[in-house]
Amino acid sequence: MLFFRKARSEEFEAIALPHLNDLFRTARRLLGEQAAAEDVVQEVYLQAWKSWHRFERGTNCRAWLFTILFNTVHHYRRKWAGSVTNQADEDLEKVQYTPPVPETVMDEEVLAALDRIPPDFRAVVLLADVEEFSYKEVAGILKIPIGTVMSRLSRARKLLRDELAAVAQSYGIKRASQGAQEV
C-alpha cells in the first residue's frame, strides 16, 4: 500500500486539479477578494487530498470538490449563510415582466451585478448557470432541498436581470445626456 503513494498523488493531480479554475472563480465570486479565494481553494485541495481515500472512484469529482469548497467557504465566513431573505416565493407568484436587458454588457458590469446579489442566491446561480450542475447536484453541494434550489435560482436570475436592466437604463441616460449635449 505504501508503495503506491506516488501513484496516488499523480492520480489526485490528474483527477482533481483540472477543476482548479472552476473552483477558483466560484470562490472568487463568493468571497470577493482574490487573496481569500486563493486561500480557500488551496484549503479545498488540501482537504480533498487528506480525504482522497474516501472519494469514490467513478463518481463526480467536480461535485465532490464543490461540496468541500462550500464547506470551506462556510467555515471561512461563519456568517455567510445568515443572509437569506424570504421574498423569493412571493415574488414568483406574480407574472414576471422583465425590463429590457442590454444585448451587450461588459463582463465587469455583469460581475458587479452578480456581486450585488445576496450570497445564497449568488451561490445557486453560480452552480446552476455557470458551472452547470443539475438541481440535484446543487442541492447536494449546498445541503438544501431541491425546492429551495429551484426558488433560489429563479430569484437569483430575476435579481440579476433587474440589475442588468438598471445598467441598460443608465446606458439610456448616458445616451440621452450625450444627445442633449450635441443638440
Add this chain to the structure above:
Amino acid sequence: MNTINFNEAVCKRIRTQLDHYLSNELSVETNHEVMKHLEACAACSQELETRMRVKNLLRRAVQSDSAPPALRQRIEGRIRASEPSFSFLSFSPRWALAAAAVAVILGGVMAVRWRTNRLYDDAGAQAAYIRAVGARLPRIQTVGLADHLHCAVFRRFPQEYPAEAVAAQQLGPQFVQLVSMVKERMPGEYRVVMAHRCSYAGRHYVHFVLRSDSNLLSLVITEKQPGESFSRMEASSGAEVSVPVYEVAAKRFEVASFESQGYLAFIVSDLDGKNNLQIAENLAPLLAGFLNSING
C-alpha cells in the same frame, strides 16, 4: 399576422416553469407544454430569450476569470510535500509487488519506521540507500549522486530560498561568482533553493540545489582526488562540444558529469536523461573555464 391571445393565467403558470425549462429540469410532459406555449406566445418567447441571454452573459463573465498559475504550483507543492519521504523511490508495478511482498515479511515494525520519515533522520539508512542507488555506476559518477541524495533529497529546505548575499557568504569569495553563473545558465523555471559548501563521506563539495515546479536538481562541484578523471569513459555529448559531458542513469536519477583540470562537476536531477544532459552541456563550458581559472 398572429394575434396573440394573451392569457395571463397561462402565461403566469408557464413563466414559473421558464427557469426550469432553461435549466432543462422539467418533466417530459411539462417541457412539452412549455414548448407548445412558447410557439404560440411571443411575449413568453421573448422572456425566455432574455433569460437565456442573461444566463450566457453571466457564464461568459464569470469564466473570464481564471486562477493564477502560482496557485496551482503552490497546491501541487503542498500535496507533494505531504507525501511520505520515500515517495521518490518510484517503483514499477512489478517491482511494487515484489517490494510489497518483502514489506509483508519485514512486518509492521519496519512499516512504522518508514512512516516516521526514517530516511530523513537516520544516517545509516541514508548511506544504505545512497549505496543502493549508485550500485551500478562507475565509482567516480557516484560522487555527485551521493551528495545530491544526501544533501538535496534528504534535506528539508527552508520555504524561502536564500538571498544572494546569504548564498555568497556560504560559498565564500572563491566560489561567489558561481551564483551569477548558475543564474545565467540554468533554465528560467529553476530557482536556487540552497547554495552552500558541504561535505559527505570524506569529500568537500560546493553545492547548489535548484527547484522547478516539479523537479529537483543539484549542481555539485568537488576537487579531484588523484587519478580521478572521466576521460576514459565515452562522452554522451556530441563531438562539437568543447567540454565533454558524461551522462548516466541511476534508478530514477540522472547524473551528468564533466571536469576541469582540478574539479569534477555534476548535474544530478530527477529529470529525464536528455534534459539533464542538456542542462549540463549548457553550463559546462562556462563553469569549466571558471574552475580552471581558480585552479591557478
